[in-house]
Amino acid sequence: MNLKKELSVAKELAKEAGKVILNLQNTTKVSFKANGEGPVTEADLEADKIIYKGLKKVFQDDQIITEESYLTGTVIPKKGRLWLIDPIDGTSDYIRGGSDFACMIGLIIDGIPRLGVIFQPKTNSLWWGLNARGLSNAQFKTQAQKIAAGSEIIDLNIENKELKNQGPIVAVSKSHPTIFIDFVMHELKATKVIKKGSVGLKIALIAEGKADFYLIGTRKIKLWDTCAPAAILLAAGGVIKTVFGENLEFSNEVSHGVHIYASTRSCEAFVKAPLEAAIAQWKKAKKG
Known part of the structure; x- marks a missing residue:
């Protein structure tokens, strides 16, 4: 091939x-x-x-x-x-x-x-x-x-990029802010937030090593939003998964139907526990 x-x-x-x-x-x-x-x-x-x-x-x-x-x-x-x-x-x-x-x-x-x-x-x-x-x-x-x-x-090669700060540099949506994302970013103790439009351009920031983490704030994200940037990020040595740590599915439905994060490998390990805790707290607060 x-x-x-x-x-x-x-x-x-x-x-x-x-x-x-x-x-x-x-x-x-x-x-x-x-x-x-x-x-x-x-x-x-x-x-x-x-x-x-x-x-x-x-x-x-x-x-x-x-x-x-x-x-x-x-x-x-x-x-x-x-x-x-x-x-x-x-x-x-x-x-x-x-x-x-x-x-x-x-x-x-x-x-x-x-x-x-x-x-x-x-x-x-x-x-x-x-x-x-x-x-x-x-x-x-x-x-x-x-x-x-x-x-x-x-x-572009971020496979061995270390997380140098006390917390991640995070890319967030400039056009579609959400209370959920603000809450999670606060819990992750982001040291810097970069606001940018376009899902692809935010993931490109990670592939370039200019950001460490990006959490997509909607579960309605489509496969055409993630396909090209996922290929680039994976090739550069990064990761893109569901918030449950599963690899993305690119079959059956046109919508992923779940929150997704893109990250460097070192940042993924750093945010795993606080991300899980933040999501659990958010769900609890929403039920209350």
């Missing part, structure tokens, strides 16, 4: 879609999805089409699911190849004219995120990862990189 072609195509499509997204930022029309799950813009739809058509042209036999073309009831397969696309991750920040949005393309093979590309149009930065962990006969090596400002190449 060699993913050189897949990676090249995903990079180019992410950048092509990103250029369109950026050009439309100040003029795009905004509407709301019929299912009540947030806003959608003309730019979302246009980028969605670019990526879908581009992938289908090259990989005709692969299944492709995008955020904007997903049909309710579609079953996520446990076997085979599945592309998961989020044309604009961080739509709220995009609508406000911010920079915390990204185009994300991920490839799952037999239920495991194997390839991920995240492109941030405003900074012309691209993160990519190939995750061969657990494969004995892979024809590609596990590797993750950031291509900053279009040219500077930074290898």
Whole structure:
């Protein structure tokens, strides 16, 4: 299994879609999805089409699911190849004219995120990862990189990154704060909090070693939100799991249905006990 072609195509499509997204930022029309799950813009739809058509042209036999073309009831397969696309991750920040949005393309093979590309149009930065962990006969090596400002190449390797502070540096949502997350962060004694839009960009902070921990504040997070960043983080040597310490499932339902954390390995060990305690306290307080 060699993913050189897949990676090249995903990079180019992410950048092509990103250029369109950026050009439309100040003029795009905004509407709301019929299912009540947030806003959608003309730019979302246009980028969605670019990526879908581009992938289908090259990989005709692969299944492709995008955020904007997903049909309710579609079953996520446990076997085979599945592309998961989020044309604009961080739509709220995009609508406000911010920079915390990204185009994300991920490839799952037999239920495991194997390839991920995240492109941030405003900074012309691209993160990519190939995750061969657990494969004995892979024809590609596990590797993750950031291509900053279009040219500077930074290898991403946080497998042995130590937690240097008395507590973790935590990434949290800029657009969707929650009382639950504030409570947990207080219990974890975070030494610094970085507020950023886009799930992918927050997980990229961990892959770069700029943050130690990120707890997703909603149980409605979708597979296209996590696929690409999970592949990159795993390739870089980090972890992404449910709050119960289980590996993420990328099959059956389109929604994970559970809170998720992304972390360095050393931080995962540090926060395990206080995270479990915080969740137990939160549940108790909610019942009371």
